[in-house]
Structure formats: C-alpha cells, structure tokens
Amino acid sequence: MSKESQRLPSLNARIKTRRAQLGLTGAQLAEQAGISASYVSLIESGAKVPDEDVAARLADALGDDEGLYRGWARAARLGLDKLGLVNQLEAIAQTPAYLDLVESGHSLPRLDSGAVTRRQQSDAETLRARLREVASKLTTVAAPAPTRKPDLRQAAEIEAAPLRVPLLVDGVDPIVLEGPSPPSKIRDEILLDARLFGPPAGLVFAYEVTESSLGHLRGLAQPGDLVVLRQGGAVSPDRICAVRVGDRIVLSRVRLKDQALLLLPGEGEDTFDTVPVPDAQSLQATIAGTHVLLLRR
Numbered sequence: 001m002s003k004e005s006q007r008l009p010s011l012n013a014r015i016k017t018r019r020a021q022l023g024l025t026g027a028q029l030a031e032q033a034g035i036s037a038s039y040v041s042l043i044e045s046g047a048k049v050p051d052e053d054v055a056a057r058l059a060d061a062l063g064d065d066e067g068l069y070r071g072w073a074r075a076a077r078l079g080l081d082k083l084g085l086v087n088q089l090e091a092i093a094q095t096p097a098y099l100d101l102v103e104s105g106h107s108l109p110r111l112d113s114g115a116v117t118r119r120q121q122s123d124a125e126t127l128r129a130r131l132r133e134v135a136s137k138l139t140t141v142a143a144p145a146p147t148r149k150p151d152l153r154q155a156a157e158i159e160a161a162p163l164r165v166p167l168l169v170d171g172v173d174p175i176v177l178e179g180p181s182p183p184s185k186i187r188d189e190i191l192l193d194a195r196l197f198g199p200p201a202g203l204v205f206a207y208e209v210t211e212s213s214l215g216h217l218r219g220l221a222q223p224g225d226l227v228v229l230r231q232g233g234a235v236s237p238d239r240i241c242a243v244r245v246g247d248r249i250v251l252s253r254v255r256l257k258d259q260a261l262l263l264l265p266g267e268g269e270d271t272f273d274t275v276p277v278p279d280a281q282s283l284q285a286t287i288a289g290t291h292v293l294l295l296r297r
Helices: 011-021 026-033 037-045 053-059 066-078 080-093 096-106 123-137 152-157 175-178 282-285
Strands: 163-166 186-193 202-206 226-230 240-245 248-257 258-265 273-276 287-295
Touching: 011 037, 011 163, 026 053, 037 152, 053 066, 080 282, 096 273, 175 287, 186 226, 226 240, 240 258, 240 282, 282 287
Parallel strands: 163 202
Antiparallel strands: 163 186, 202 226, 226 287, 240 248, 240 287, 248 258, 258 273
C-alpha cells in the first residue's frame, strides 16, 4: 500500500455513530466524558482530535476500545509519516541485543522499514521470509567495552555471518542438540545474523510460543512469537529463561529466592512455580538458556 493511500481511521465518525447507537445526545456524552458539548461537536465533525486522556474517557463512555482511541489520538498528533519510526523504536525496545547496541554508541545498521509480502507461499515459507526480514534489521550486538577506542569503520565493514538456529519442539530440552538430533525434536530452522549473539559460545536455539507454554509469558508474548535463546547469560526477572522442570523445558521469567528458582507468573496469573537450586551448580543445570531475541509473529 502506498503512503498516499494510507490514512488513519476516522474515529470521529465512529464516535458519532456509537453515540447514536447508544441513544446518547452530544450533551450526555460530554457529561460522561467530562468535556463540553461544543468540544464533542468539534470532535465528531473532525475539526478537533482530543488528547489521549479525553479519548480514553470517550471510549469508556461509549463502551469502546480504549487502546484504539488512545492510539488514534496519539497518531493524529504525531502524523502518519512518523508511525514507522514509532514501530521501529518498538522493535528495538523488544530486542535486548539491539538495545545494547543502541546504548553503546556503536555504529548502527540501516533499518529498512519496507515489509515483504509472501501471499502465494506456504505458511512455513512465509514465516521464514518474515524471520529473514527481522534478522536483516537487527545485525550487530555491542561488544564489551574495549580498553582502547574501537575502530567503528572497520567493525561496520565486517560481513554478517548467517547462523542456522534450530526451532525446537515445545518442551524439548536443547541438550538434544549436543548429539545426533532426532528430526522429531526439531521443527524448523531460523536463519539469523551470527553477530546478534556476540562471540561464539554455547548453543543457540529457539521455541515458538504456544497456548500451552503461554502461562508464564502472558503479557510478554503471544502464540506464534519466537523466543531465541542461548546457553549461559545472566538470570534476571527481565529475561525469559528456558528452565528445566522435570523432563520438560518451561519458558518463564525467573527470580532467585531462598535457594529456589521462582518461575514468575504471566499477566493475570498468580501461581509461582518453584524449582530447588541449593547451589550455583544446580542453578546452572536448571537454566538451559536465556533469551536474546523475541521475534513477533
């Protein structure tokens, strides 16, 4: 779709229609939203776009989607041509490796915001195409602070090395990758830029988030997202870990407390699963990997 054909939804028309459907007058809607009747008239005519708080109050009064109204108010002020920049920043915020790169001050790769459509391909081919697109945007992990000033031009000239990351079946322990891997344990491969993972060390593997694995990830991920992990890495509540629980791998954020590993509940959940870790060796054996990337579906 060309930029010329893109436009924000006309929520002013929706507000007027919803109000009529609910049998409200402009004055009644204004009273419920805490604004003047003349302001409601200006909003419904398209002459004014409210700020986010007013938009949210209108959504509440109309029994409508608050997030939609807030997004409309924010986007209208930002401008349609700037929405791609917001989406780009959102992608960076969800990727620890790229966050490190941005904050390090190192040179950044060019991010191409153009999306590639593969309507005629199979679902599997479409998924691989999307992953390659994401990988092309996220190219370099910041190295530890050097003892001398790095040659950024030389670093930028280093060619990206492809890395084939196995996509494991839900719950399968990545230890199977250390020997001949049964095909039944691996669903697919993801092609990523090796520089995302820093110096070669340990296994890199991935899982697709499923409904059955969503309990500890609700609010962080959704079914179809891919969590890419590697052996090692710091264990902290802001990272998704692959945790060995019995004979299965459970994806969860974790916290250490009183010689136990707490598997933190997802949004709307209140149950803390625990795994005993009496010493550092037990902790190392329990954590199969920590997340590096979260690739949105």
